[in-house]
Amino acid sequence: MTTHYSDNELDPKDFLDQTRLSRRQAIAAGAGVSAAAVGLNYLSSCMGAQTPLSPVGDGKTLGKSAEELLASNLSVGGTPRAQTVVTDQTTMTVFNSFNYFIPNGSDYFDGFGQVCTEFLWYLNVATGKLVPWLATGWEYNSDHTQFTMHLNPKAHWNDGMPFTSKDVGFSLDMLQKNATLLNNNPNTTGELTSYTTPDDHTIVMNLNVTDPRYHYNYICGIVAAFYVMPQHIWASQDPTSFKFNPPIMTGPYKLYNVLANDLVVTWQKDPNYWNIANMNCKPEFAVWRSASTDLDVAFEQFKTGVTDYGSDYTHVHALIKGGFKNAEILTKFLDPCERAILINTKSTSAGGALKDYRMRWVISMLLDRERIANDVWVPATEPGVFPWAAYPGNKKWDVPSIAAKYPLKYNPAKAEKLLDQIGAKKHSNGKRYYKGHAMSLQVITGTLASAGDEYSIGQLLAEALTKVGIPSTVKYLGSSVLNEKQGTGEFDLLSQWLCGELIDPYQLYYQFQSKFALPIGKLAANANEDPRLTDPTFDKAVSQLGKLSPTASEATPYFHSALNRWFHDMPAVPTIQTLYTQQFNTTYWKNWPTNSNIYTVPDNWWGQWLFVLGKIQPAGGS
Amino acid sequence: MAGPTAGGAQSAAPAGAITIEEIPLIVEQGGVRGWLGAHPVISYLLRRFVLYVFTLWAAFTATFFFFRLIPGNPIGAYIESLQKEYLENASASAAVIAHYKKVFGLDGNLLQQYGSYMYQLIFKHNMGPSLLSYPTPALTLVAQAIPWTLGLLGLATIIAWLLGIVLGAFAGWRRESRISGFLTYCALATSNIPFFFLALILLLFLAFDLNWLPSSYPYGNGLKVGLHLPFILSLLKHAILPAVSLVIVSMFGNLLGMRTQMITVLGEDYLTFANAKGLRPWHILRRYGMPNCYLPQITGLMISFGFIFNGNIILENLFLYPGVGHLLVLAVGQLDLNTMMAVTDTSIFMVISAVFLIDMFLPLLDPRIKFSR
Numbered sequence: 001m002t003t004h005y006s007d008n009e010l011d012p013k014d015f016l017d018q019t020r021l022s023r024r025q026a027i028a029a030g031a032g033v034s035a036a037a038v039g040l041n042y043l044s045s046c047m048g049a050q051t052p053l054s055p056v057g058d059g060k061t062l063g064k065s066a067e068e069l070l071a072s073n074l075s076v077g078g079t080p081r082a083q084t085v086v087t088d089q090t091t092m093t094v095f096n097s098f099n100y101f102i103p104n105g106s107d108y109f110d111g112f113g114q115v116c117t118e119f120l121w122y123l124n125v126a127t128g129k130l131v132p133w134l135a136t137g138w139e140y141n142s143d144h145t146q147f148t149m150h151l152n153p154k155a156h157w158n159d160g161m162p163f164t165s166k167d168v169g170f171s172l173d174m175l176q177k178n179a180t181l182l183n184n185n186p187n188t189t190g191e192l193t194s195y196t197t198p199d200d201h202t203i204v205m206n207l208n209v210t211d212p213r214y215h216y217n218y219i220c221g222i223v224a225a226f227y228v229m230p231q232h233i234w235a236s237q238d239p240t241s242f243k244f245n246p247p248i249m250t251g252p253y254k255l256y257n258v259l260a261n262d263l264v265v266t267w268q269k270d271p272n273y274w275n276i277a278n279m280n281c282k283p284e285f286a287v288w289r290s291a292s293t294d295l296d297v298a299f300e301q302f303k304t305g306v307t308d309y310g311s312d313y314t315h316v317h318a319l320i321k322g323g324f325k326n327a328e329i330l331t332k333f334l335d336p337c338e339r340a341i342l343i344n345t346k347s348t349s350a351g352g353a354l355k356d357y358r359m360r361w362v363i364s365m366l367l368d369r370e371r372i373a374n375d376v377w378v379p380a381t382e383p384g385v386f387p388w389a390a391y392p393g394n395k396k397w398d399v400p401s402i403a404a405k406y407p408l409k410y411n412p413a414k415a416e417k418l419l420d421q422i423g424a425k426k427h428s429n430g431k432r433y434y435k436g437h438a439m440s441l442q443v444i445t446g447t448l449a450s451a452g453d454e455y456s457i458g459q460l461l462a463e464a465l466t467k468v469g470i471p472s473t474v475k476y477l478g479s480s481v482l483n484e485k486q487g488t489g490e491f492d493l494l495s496q497w498l499c500g501e502l503i504d505p506y507q508l509y510y511q512f513q514s515k516f517a518l519p520i521g522k523l524a525a526n527a528n529e530d531p532r533l534t535d536p537t538f539d540k541a542v543s544q545l546g547k548l549s550p551t552a553s554e555a556t557p558y559f560h561s562a563l564n565r566w567f568h569d570m571p572a573v574p575t576i577q578t579l580y581t582q583q584f585n586t587t588y589w590k591n592w593p594t595n596s597n598i599y600t601v602p603d604n605w606w607g608q609w610l611f612v613l614g615k616i617q618p619a620g621g622s
Numbered sequence: 623m624a625g626p627t628a629g630g631a632q633s634a635a636p637a638g639a640i641t642i643e644e645i646p647l648i649v650e651q652g653g654v655r656g657w658l659g660a661h662p663v664i665s666y667l668l669r670r671f672v673l674y675v676f677t678l679w680a681a682f683t684a685t686f687f688f689f690r691l692i693p694g695n696p697i698g699a700y701i702e703s704l705q706k707e708y709l710e711n712a713s714a715s716a717a718v719i720a721h722y723k724k725v726f727g728l729d730g731n732l733l734q735q736y737g738s739y740m741y742q743l744i745f746k747h748n749m750g751p752s753l754l755s756y757p758t759p760a761l762t763l764v765a766q767a768i769p770w771t772l773g774l775l776g777l778a779t780i781i782a783w784l785l786g787i788v789l790g791a792f793a794g795w796r797r798e799s800r801i802s803g804f805l806t807y808c809a810l811a812t813s814n815i816p817f818f819f820l821a822l823i824l825l826l827f828l829a830f831d832l833n834w835l836p837s838s839y840p841y842g843n844g845l846k847v848g849l850h851l852p853f854i855l856s857l858l859k860h861a862i863l864p865a866v867s868l869v870i871v872s873m874f875g876n877l878l879g880m881r882t883q884m885i886t887v888l889g890e891d892y893l894t895f896a897n898a899k900g901l902r903p904w905h906i907l908r909r910y911g912m913p914n915c916y917l918p919q920i921t922g923l924m925i926s927f928g929f930i931f932n933g934n935i936i937l938e939n940l941f942l943y944p945g946v947g948h949l950l951v952l953a954v955g956q957l958d959l960n961t962m963m964a965v966t967d968t969s970i971f972m973v974i975s976a977v978f979l980i981d982m983f984l985p986l987l988d989p990r991i992k993f994s995r
Contacts, residue, residue, distance in 0.1 A: 093754070093952070103700060103722065103756040104956075180721035182704065241757050261839040261942075480694025480957055483702045487695075523698065525716040526705070 076289050076306060077259065077266035082620075083284035084266075085589055085613065087111075087604045088291035088298065088310025095260040098247035100227050101181035101239050108223065109605035110265040111288040115253035115281075116158075117227065119220035119607050120149070123503065124600045125336065128393015130219060131611075133275075134163060134228065134250060144212040144549070151201040156274045157230050159248050163274070165197040170231035172205075174239055181239060188217040188226055212549040213506065220607040221502040222336055250274060251610065252281050263290035279614040283589070286613060288604075302327075305587040309604055313379060313581040326587045331379055332595040333602060334391065335578035338384045339377075339457060340498035341367065341443070342486075342572045346520055346532045349492045350424075350470065351437030358422050360570040363493065364408060365415035366464035367457075373576045376456045384408060384574030387508060387566065388501035397505050399560055406567035408574060416468050424470075432469035441465055443474040445495040446482045457575055458495035486530045489520040498572045500528055504550035509542045509562050512571055531571035538565040590619040667982070674978045681970045682743070686736055689959055689966075696957035697722045700753065726750055726960060749967070753958035754949075760964035763949060768968075770840055771938070771945030774861055775930045778868040783923050785869070786876020791912050793877060794884025795903075806881065809874035818936045821867035825940070828863060836860050838942035864941040868934070872926075879922065883915035890914070917984070924980045929973060 075084035089109045098112050099105030106112055120135035136150045155163035172192060175184045191214065195205045207214060218226045230248055237244075246255045252275070253267035267286045291298045291310050302311035303319060305326070316327050343360050353359040369383035385403050388394050420426075424434040432439045443458035458474040465472035474495070477485060485491050500508030511528035514535065518524050524532070541562040548555040582602050584592040592612070593602040599615055600608040658665040698719050723729045727738055727750050742748045752760040793802040793809075812820075829837035836842070841856040887893065888911075896906045935947035942948070946965055953961035 093956075097755075103753055105756065180718050182701075182718065184718075261842070478694065479703065480692070480696050480699035482694075483699040484694045487698060487702075523695075523716065523719070525719075527702075 075266075075285065075287055076262060077257065077264050077285060077287040079256070079266060079268075079285040079287070081305075082588055082618065084287055085283040085285070085616065086287045086289065086307045086309070088302070088307045089288050089604065091290040091293070092263050092265070092288075095258045095265070096245055097243040098255075099239070099242055099244045100183050100224075101178075102241070103182065105182070105243075107265075109288065111253070111267045111286055112247060112249075112255075112265075113224055113607060114288075114604065114609040115267050115286050115613060116247055116249045116251040116255065117224075117607065118250045118610070119218070119225045120151075120228070121215075121219040121225075122600070122608055122611070123219050123221045124608070125221070125389075125391055125393060125502070126598050126600055128391065128396075135218065138215050140212065140214075144210045144214070145207045147205045147207060147211075147214045149203050149205070149215075149218070151203070152274075153201045154274050155250055157232075157248050157250055158254050158270050158272075159230075160272065161230065161232050162200065163228070163230075163250055164200040165203040166200070167228050167231045168203050169195055169197055170235065171226070171228045174229070174234065178239055183224070183227060185217055185226065187211075187214075210547055212547070212552075213504075216503055216507070219503070223603075223606050225607070252276070252279065252613075253286055256285060264288070279611075281613045282617055283613060302583065302585055305585055308585045308587075308589050309583070311583050313583065316583040317379075326585055328584045328586055328592055328594070330582040330584070330593055330595060330598060330602065331579065332598055333580055333582055333593075334389045335497075335580055336389045336391075336502055337497040337499035337578060338387065338389060339372075339454060339575045339578055340384070340387075340496065340572045341457070341461060341575065342494040342496055342498070342527065342531055343570070344489055344491050344493070344531060345534070345569075345571055346489055346517070347492045348520075350439035350441055351434035353422070353424060353434045353439060354441075354492060356422055357569055358418050359424070360573070362415045362418050362468075363461070363465075364570060364573045365411045365418070366468065367408075367461055367573060367575055368410040368464070369408060369575055370410065372457055372460065376460070377453075377576060377579065379579065379581065381579035382577045384576055386563075387498055387572070387574050388505065390577050394501070397501070397559070399563055402560065402564050402567065405564075406570075412464065412468060419468065419470075426469045430469055431471065439470040441470055441472040441492045443472065443493040443495050444477050444482065444485060444491050445474065446477060446479060447495075448476055454495040454497075458493070461493070461495070484523075486527065487523040487525075489518070489522075489524070489530065489532055491530075494530065496527065497578065498528075498574060505559060505563065506542070506545050506550065509538070509545065509566060512566065512569075513539050513542055515539075528572070533569055533571040535565065535569050538562065538569060541565060586619055588619055589616045591615055591617045670978060670981050674974060677974050678971065681974065682740070682967055683736070685963060685966050685970065686739055687732075689963055690732060690735070692957065692959075694957075695719075695723075695728075696753070696959060697726060697728060699957060726753065728959070743967075749964045750960040752953075752961045752964075753956055754952055754961055760958075760960040761968075763961055764946060764964045764968050767944060767946045767949040770943055771930060771934075771947065773857075774840075774864055774938075774943055774945065775868065775934055776927070777861075778865045779872065779923070779926050779930060781865070782869045782872035783876055783919070783926070785873045787880045787912070787916075787919055789873070790877040790880025791884050791907065791915065794881040794888070794915075795907050795911060797881070797885060802881075805877065809877045809881075812870060813874040813878060815871060817867050817871040817934075818940055820871060821864065821937060821940055824863050824867055835863050837863070840943055860941075864937055864943060868937060876919065876922075880915060880919060883918060884911060887911055887914045921980055921984070924976050925973070927972075927976055929969075 073081045075081045075086055077084060077086075092107045092110050094104055094107045094110075097105050100113075118134055120133060122131040122133055123129075124131055132152075134152055134155050136152050138147060138149050140147055149165075149168070151163065151165055151168070157163055172189060172195060175181060175189045176192070178184070179189075191207045191209050191211055193206045193208045195203055197203050205214075233244075233248055234242065252270055252273040254270045256266040256268035258265050265288050267288075269281060269284050269286075289307070291307070292301065295312055295315065298307075299311045299315035299319075301307055302316065303324070313329065316329055320327055320329065341363060343354055343363060345355055345360070347354045350359075373383050374380045382390065385408060386394075386398050388397065419432060422434070424432045424439060426432050441462075443462050445454045445458045447454040449455045449459075455474065455476060462472040462474045486494055486496075498508075500511060508528070511526050512531070512533050514533065516524065516526075516529040517532040517534045518529070520532075524530050541558050545555060545558040545562055548558065580603075582593070586592065593599045593615075600611050602612050603609065604612075658668070701719050701722070720729070727735055727742070729735075730738070739749075742750065747761070749760045751757045752763050755763060789805055793805045796802045797806075825837055828835045836859060838860075840860050841847070841853060842860070845853050845856055847853060893906060893910055896910050901910075934945075935950060937943070938945045938947035939951055946968070950962065950965045952958075953965065
């Protein structure tokens with residue numbers, strides 16, 4: 001029987017006849033598809049597409065979810081969980097390079113600078129004491145123009161090669177020959193005229209100036225310091241392009257693997273670590289991973305033990321309040337930088353009122369530090385009194401009699417009187433005028449309103465200024481714009497932070513000297529240069545201080561006069577001590593820093609984090 | 623009496639007079655114009671090529687000035703971010719910033735920067751180093767990312783196109799059938815769903831709930847890229863979700879286009895004639911119907927190929943596919959101007975080149991299209 005089809009109707013048999021492949025055609029088609037797949041794969045390979053720059057991880061490793069990993073007792077690095085300490089960090093972007101000296105040559109928070117790299121000395125900020133490490137000691141000649149450094153003869157690189165003065169000399173030479181390398185401190189290399197290495201463990205450096213603080217350059221104070229690189233590896237390389245992968249340093253851990261898919265870098269304990277007798281870290285593996293940017297996800301992973309260090313104060317505080325036993329919060333760690341309002345002393349806004357030091361004191365009197373410390377900052381912190389962090393080691397620099405003379409107190413009534421005194425009178429419209437100009441100011445900040453912090457501090461100040469008759473606003477600026485505005489002096493007030501002092505206050509005062517006060521429009525190099533302060537009296541005290549050892553008794557009066565003058569000038573107004581919390585999970589590891597003993601500074605991106613890993617012990621949890 | 627004016631010469635001629643129509647004098651042109659007039663194909667190619675080069679120059683110039691509108695100093699911001707983390711000594715910053723501004727082509731005024739940029743681009747084929755992976759050239763980063771984009775989006779585009787035209791041809795040919803109706807309604811609904819929305823749904827069910835397929839990245843951890851089975855299988859497995867989300871949406875878009883084309887040719891005489899000859903319907907569809915619908919589809923495919931080099935920004939970031947779109951997002955995040963421009967200019971080059979190639983080859987595909995002025 002024949003079936004009839006209409007004009008545009010398909011005959012199924014005809015369709016099959018037309019589309020049926022012969023065996024040869026099928027083989028050819030299969031070969032074609034395979035060739036295409038292979039070709040694309042080859043294309044990927046030959047064009048070097050192996051290393052994606054920066055995917056964002058979701059907490060999975062080797063195809064397993066976080067829960068599956070825990071069930072199989074694996075860490076996010078694929079290592080045994082009970083032998084691994086896992087640290088959360090922000091999103092890493094560099095996975096194939098460990099070069100400190102070029103842009104994006106390394107991520108500073110992936111463990112490389114914390115457990116693989118070591119420094120000559122470490123500063124224990126909590127106690128103010130120096131910890132000799134790769135170096136054992138130093139001495140100066142009588143006029144502080146020659147600096148001799150003694151190295152630890154036991155130290156060696158992870159590949160077994162000895163760590164010697166030749167490595168230190170090579171690293172200095174490399175920086176001197178390549179002035180534009182990053183992490184090239186001109187105080188280290190610029191003052192160095194020559195050096196000699198009388199033996200493998202001594203280096204004598206000749207300086208072109210009197211510098212009793214030259215050794216500061218070699219101390220890991222905040223995050224890092226002078227990097228000594230292995231000559232036997234770097235000598236044959238171009239430091240402006242070398243990837244240094246895998247890295248060879250002297251630290252207790254070596255690179256184990258990099259899981260770029262999951263943004264995880266894993267370090268393994270070096271059994272031949274030179275200082276294992278003094279510091280035998282218990283974790284076999286140390287993992288740094290990029291935490292989820294979603295706070296809830298990061299918290300869940302902290303709670304379930306995917307990570308040992310991470311999450312945020314609010315979540316973990318609530319967890320502990322709810323009876324969770326395996327978490328601790330450290331609430332005694334202060335950042336070295338107080339929050340502060342930096343004032344552009346050359347600003348022409350408001351009739352140039354900010355050029356008058358009394359107007360800068362008006363700003364100080366309008367900052368309600370108690371409110372900021374208790375209501376804005378979480379958890380509550382202390383108002384700032386001196387222009388440095390309230391570390392026990394810094395107590396020796398506090399001069400209460402000077403602080404009493406310049407109280408950093410909220411006092412709007414006194415601020416109004418001071419405004420009247422300088423001629424910034426209030427008109428009938430409720431607004432103040434200075435030298436014929438209606439006064440108004442703007443506070444800029446690099447912190448988004450949603451993130452709080454510096455934006456909120458700026459907001460409170462703007463409101464207080466408006467109340468006393470100086471209409472003011474606060475404005476968030478993206479990093480590149482903020483950098484340009486603050487660097488070129490195109491701002492009035494900047495809600496940010498005040499950094500500088502770490503070992504002695506000279507470090508802070510140094511950059512407020514008149515020689516760094518560039519004209520408006522010219523880019524200042526450092527945030528402390530942004531106020532563009534010019535005060536010869538202050539300069540004189542700082543200059544004298546620079547020639548004296550900070551521990552010399554003759555330096556004390558200069559310290560006092562510099563502090564006195566700095567307060568008088570008020571180029572940057574301290575607001576609060578910056579309290580940051582640290583959250584630890586104690587399921588797998590215990591003996592974390594506590595409020596009674598923070599060990600050193602437990603920030604997981606500082607070089608000193610090494611000592612935290614040296615202290616923690618297995619908790620036996622699972 | 624005044625003589626006839628130019629406009630009224632003929633109307634003023636007396637009745638019965640013989641009028642000789644003036645034939646315009648053909649003056650043979652010599653030189654280049656004459657030669658080009660005698661070689662219309664070469665003339666066409668030349669004109670297209672000049673237009674192509676001009677369009678490229680204009681687009682590159684616009685891109686350059688567009689990116690320079692971004693306020694601030696990217697290098698200063700980068701160095702300052704290091705300072706904030708105490709990784710760069712402040713005293714050294716001015717010299718370092720000046721050095722890197724020069725390295726990244728950001729020194730001098732805007733015109734100097736433009737001159738240097740165009741010189742490097744045209745004569746050295748160099749768009750400067752990337753900030754993301756310094757000192758790797760920005761173009762190398764783009765070249766490293768293109769295979770991923772091409773592998774994913776290129777294959778997905780081809781698959782979607784093939785399926786779209788086959789199903790579209792069928793839906794048009796049998797437009798009264800239930801299957802055709804079903805396909806058409808599906809296409810109308812699906813082709814307007816944003817592909818990333820579909821991708822999110824697929825991710826939710828197939829990756830997160832059922833855990834059947836990986837949610838991100840082009841291949842599994844620990845695998846070395848190369849010609850070995852575990853890598854190829856992993857590559858294919860990781861490509862399924864992003865490719866499927868793209869194929870479904872694009873396929874239905876192509877289906878609708880092809881269906882519309884097919885319906886317009888159904889009543890053509892040559893189909894009636896083919897039918898009268900007794901040819902089988904499938905043969906008529908394949909040999910007479912579809913070839914007359916290809917043209918707009920091929921044009922669309924070629925332009926899609928050009929746009930592939932944009933990388934699909936949302937898709938690549940959703941699935942963490944390290945292609946061109948993902949690279950662009952990273953570059954924007956770090957204000958890496960060189961890489962941003964390398965991605966944009968590569969895409970511009972590919973789109974404009976694709977259009978140029980279409981202009982060149984369409985006459986070969988369809989004899990009805992002729993080279994003309």
